[in-house]
Amino acid sequence: MSEINLDNEKPRKIKPENVILALDIGTEFVKAVIAxxxxxxxxxxxxxGKEHQNMGNMYAGAIADIPAVVSTCEKALSNAEGMAGVISKTCVVGIAG
Known part of the structure; x- marks a missing residue:
């Protein structure tokens, strides 16, 4: 279990099975939300976490440069995990343009 402290609350234990990640891979941004x-x-x-996609990573809602999109996803995910203080084992992914 991980501990988390939001808005000066007492730290509480979070069970890994209760953590979920949503990853939205868009033409302009990759957004990650951990709940x-x-x-x-x-x-x-x-x-x-939110990271800007470089021009050319996505084209018309489709992935054009897989390594670049993966890198952008990793940055958004890292920001969300850093804020949450936990790593999710469950993920929902949306890819749209």
Whole structure:
């Protein structure tokens, strides 16, 4: 379990199985959101990341440069994980332009 502290709350334990990542791969940006699933099946956002795609990475909603898109995804994910203080084992991915 990881501990997290938001807005001066007491640190609480987060079970890895309650952490989920959403990754949105768009033409202009890659966005990552990490959330904790609560006991009553709500989600609490605990980390976010956003990175600009370089021109040429995506074309008309499709991936044009796989290594560059992967690199951009890694940066957005790293920012979200750093903010959340946890790493997700579950991911939902959306790719659109």
């Amino acid at each position: 904790e699933r609560t006991e009553d099946d709500n989600l609490i956002v605990i980390g976010v």
